Amino acid sequence: MTPSSDINKIIREMKAAQRRAEQQVQRELKRAVDKANREIGQHNRRVEQQNRQAVAEYNRKVDAHNRAADRHNKQEVDRVNRELRKAASRPAVTYTESERQLAQRVQESIATQDTREYHIFLSYARIDGSEIASDLRHNLEDMGVSVWFDEVAIRPGKSLALQMDQGLRRAHAGVAVLTAAYLTGRFWTERELGALLHKSTLIPVLHNVTFEDVAQYSGILPDLAGFNTEHDAVRDIAEKIAAAVMVTESP
Structure with missing residues (x-):
């Protein structure tokens, strides 16, 4: 082979090695991105699950509070109604x-x-x-x-x-x-x-x-x-x- 063909061969081999290196970097980058996306997805799912649990717990507390408030309000309304009935049934005061x-x-x-x-x-x-x-x-x-x-x-x-x-x-x-x-x-x-x-x-x-x-x-x-x-x-x-x-x- 002539010196010129040796140089061309070396250049081709260098370009091939560069392409392999770029492909390897791209594969590794893709794997890293895929791994990061999987971890982000898992994190987001955990956060969503925690949020759903927190919202469900808050809603349970709100429901319990509302039920207690409703019971209290009903008791107060019943008490006021009893007082009104007693007042209505009580004869008016009379004076000597x-x-x-x-x-x-x-x-x-x-x-x-x-x-x-x-x-x-x-x-x-x-x-x-x-x-x-x-x-x-x-x-x-x-x-x-x-x-x-x-x-x-x-x-x-x-x-x-x-x-x-x-x-x-x-x-x-x-x-x-x-x-x-x-x-x-x-x-x-x-x-x-x-x-x-x-x-x-x-x-x-x-x-x-x-x-x-x-x-x-x-x-x-x-x-x-x-x-x-x-x-x-x-x-x-x-x-x-x-x-x-x-x-x-x-x-």
């Missing part, structure tokens, strides 16, 4: 003549007053009047009556006497829960009642005492008028007080 005159006197007096922060100042003796006073207060507030109540309104560190005096001035009317302990003339109840006595808006509520007991207490009431837990339920008394103190203002 002295109670009617008391309510009318309070209404007429409040109608001439300036706006106050509270509808009533609630006075009671803690020894034997705390429970009835708290029950009365909650019933009044359920009916929209704002109540100055020492357990809520009194702030520690400030003059107790001053705060009570301010409470009396900031209320349209005073409700005195007259109990046996109240009638003994304890200092605070005596002070509160003394401030209320001159007002035509004093509303006595007798609890476990009689008008005869009250009459013996230094003649504290100008007339023996008031509401009595012996004759009426606390809620009925609250309705009567609410009707007396919540005077509708003229437009």
Whole structure:
């Protein structure tokens, strides 16, 4: 062979080797791409499965929450309906003549007053009047009556006497829960009642005492008028007080 043919042979062999090398690189690249695609596909399938499981778990929790909420709402609706049926079946409160005159006197007096922060100042003796006073207060507030109540309104560190005096001035009317302990003339109840006595808006509520007991207490009431837990339920008394103190203002 001539030198020229040797050179051509070498060139052909080099080109063939280059083609084989390129083909090998392409095969390896394809295998790498296929492997990467398989791994990506497996990863995506795992992610989709996890997402489906997470969504299914979330939906189960949402369904459980919704079922619980539905049960709660149904119970609340049933409770409200029972209360409405009880209210509809309960006879309207009735007034004695002295109670009617008391309510009318309070209404007429409040109608001439300036706006106050509270509808009533609630006075009671803690020894034997705390429970009835708290029950009365909650019933009044359920009916929209704002109540100055020492357990809520009194702030520690400030003059107790001053705060009570301010409470009396900031209320349209005073409700005195007259109990046996109240009638003994304890200092605070005596002070509160003394401030209320001159007002035509004093509303006595007798609890476990009689008008005869009250009459013996230094003649504290100008007339023996008031509401009595012996004759009426606390809620009925609250309705009567609410009707007396919540005077509708003229437009």
